[in-house]
Amino acid sequence: MKAKVYVTIKQNVLDPQGSAVQGALHSMGFEEVDKVRIGKYLEFDLDTNDRAQAEARLKDMCEKLLANTVVEDYRFELEG
């Protein structure tokens, strides 16, 4: 099974990396860009065929390691 995990900074938390990229895009002439937010995107294989169990395990991985739930949100997709 293939997992895709998206970790994003919460709406009310500042994103200095996003602001920097937005500033760079503006200075390059891409002035239509606004509200840039940058997160992480993880892909990996899961050696299991039990979808419900995989979802529970993924949630656990996100809570314990992949996302800092104080300032970040996460969501994931399972394929196959």
Place this chain on the structure above:
Amino acid sequence: MKAKVYVTIKQNVLDPQGSAVQGALHSMGFEEVDKVRIGKYLEFDLDTNDRAQAEARLKDMCEKLLANTVVEDYRFELEG
């Protein structure tokens, strides 16, 4: 219009960050995890209603700033 950009490391390029996360997950008991790859995920607003133009501009942004096309791939989605 809302843009979502995914920047991932090319298949044949080493991903030390992914390897480190995989090692950490294994040591925490998540041994079913394999082939972890970590990329970037960007979300932003585009102040335009011309979809074709937005796609061309987005491609330009990715090539010029958001992705290092020597070692990274990118893809994007437009919504709205």
